[in-house]
Amino acid sequence: MSVSTVAADRSVCAPLPVLGRDVTVPLVTGGEVTYAALDYAASAPALQRVWDDVAAYAPYYGSVHRGAGYLSQLSTDLFENARRTVAEFLGCRDGDQVVFTRSTTDSLNLLADALPAGCQVFVFETEHHASLLPWRNARVTYLDAPSSPREAVETLERALADREPHGPALVCVTGASNVTGELWPVRELAAAAHAHGARIVLDAAQLAPHHPVSVAELDVDWVAFSGHKLYAPFGSGVLAGRADWLREAEPYLAGGGASRKVARRTDGGVDVEWHETAARHEAGSPNVIGAYSIASACAALTEAGFDQLVAREQYLIEKVRAGLAGVPEVRILSLFGDDAPRVGVLSFVVDGWNSSHFAAALSAEYGIGVRDGLFCAHPLLRTLLGSDPQTQGECGAPEAAPGEKSLNAIRVSFGAGTPDEHVERFVDAVRELVQDGARWNYRTEDGRCVPDTSA
Secondary structure, eight states: OOHHHHHHHGGGSOOOOBTTTTOEEEOTTSSEEEOEEOBTTTOOOOBHHHHHHHHHHGGGOOOSSSOOSHHHHHHHHHHHHHHHHHHHHTTOOTTOEEEEESSHHHHHHHHHHTOOTTOEEEEETTSOHHHHSSOTTSEEEEEOOOSSHHHHHHHHHHHHHHOSSOOOEEEEEESBOTTTOBBOOHHHHHHHHHHTTOEEEEEOTTTTTTSOOOHHHHTOSEEEEEGGGTTOOSSOEEEEEOSHHHHHSOOSSOSTTTEEEEEEOTTSOEEEEEOSSGGGGOOSSOOHHHHHHHHHHHHHHHHHOHHHHHHHHHHHHHHHHHHHHTOTTEEEOOSSOTTSOBOSEEEEEETTOOHHHHHHHHHHHHOEEOEEEOTTOHHHHHHHHTOOTTSOOOSSOOSOOTTSOOSOEEEEEOOTTOOHHHHHHHHHHHHHHHHHOOSSOEEEETTEEEEOOOO
C-alpha cells in the first residue's frame, strides 16, 4: 500500500482514544502546548477503553480464587476470562498456558527459572536486556548482530548445528526491535530452531502492540509481552505457551495460590503439592486489575482491526522517515536497511548534537516527549553506532554535557493513539533545532541534560 493510499484511507481508522491526549505542558520559552507523547516504546498511554473498563470494575474488586462472596466470585470469573481473552488474542494452541506476570522481564525470568538442567540458550546480541540477561543459570551462546533477516536465520542455523552436547536448547528472539523497530523473521527462526531440536521464545513487547501475534501461526513455543506497552499500564505482563517445562519446574514463587495441598510430616517437615496449571507460577494475590486491563486492551485492538491499525501506523512511519530524510544531519539507525519493514519505533543520531541535549530541547521547547540513551540494549546500540565496547554509556543519558560527544541516540516511537499533528510537530522541531539550534541554555544534572534556569 502506498503512502498516498494510506493517507486517503486513514480517516477510516482515526487514532484510538488514549489518556493524556489533551494534557498541556509548559514550555521553557513561555506558554503551554499540548503534549506530544512519542515514547510509546517505553510505555504507551492507556487506552480510554481500558481505563473505562477498569473504572467500571473497580467497585466490584475482590479477592481471587479464595472467597465465597459475590465480589470474590465475580473477580475470579473476570480474572480467568481475562486469561482466555489473552489466549485468543495470541492464537494459543490447545494445552498452552497463559501465566500472568509483572512484565516482559518478569516473564522471561520466569521461563529462565523453568529451563531443564543442561539447557543451552541462544540469543542475539541485538536483544533488549529483558531477553538478553535472564539466562544466568544456563549455558548461553550470544550471536552477533546480523545485517539482514536471512543472515539472522543462517547465523542461528550454524550455531544450532554446532552445539554440543545435543541436550535441551532454547532460542530467544525479539519480534520487533525496541531500538530500530525492524521486524525480525520470527517464523523462519522458529523453523530453524525446531529443525535442530530447540525451542523458541518470542519477546513480543514491541510487536504485540503493533501487529497481530499468533503463537500457532508463528510456531513459537512461548511468547512474552508487557501490558504497559500494550496500552494497559497497570504493572502486568504475560508468558504464554507450552505447559511442560512450566509444569515440571519448581514454582517461580512459593506461597499461597501456587500450592494445592500443604501438610506437616511426622518428622516435622512440610510436604507440598503444587498446582500444574498456570497458578503454579502465580503465587500470592494476583494483579486482577492488571490482567483485566491487558484483556481489555487485547479486545480493543482486535475490535479496531489490526489491518487498519497497521496501515495507519505505516503512514505515520513514512511521514517521519520522509521528514527526517530532508535533514542531512540526521542518521536513522538500522540493522537491515532502509527498506526493512518496521513498527513505529525509530532511533537516530544528529551530527553535532549530544542526543541527550537534543531530546531535552524537544521536550522543553516543543513539548515533545522522546527517549534518549541506549534503550536497555547496550550491545545493539554499540554495534549500530560503531563504538568501542569500552566507550562510556548508560541505559539512560550519559554524563556528557551539551555539545560533547556521547554514546547514545534518540528514539521516537508511536502507535494506535498517535495523531498526525504529533509526528508533524516532531519533524518540524527536528528541522528547526538542526537549522537554528536550541533557543535555551542547558546543563547536565544527575546525568541528564536539563534546561538551565539559574539565570
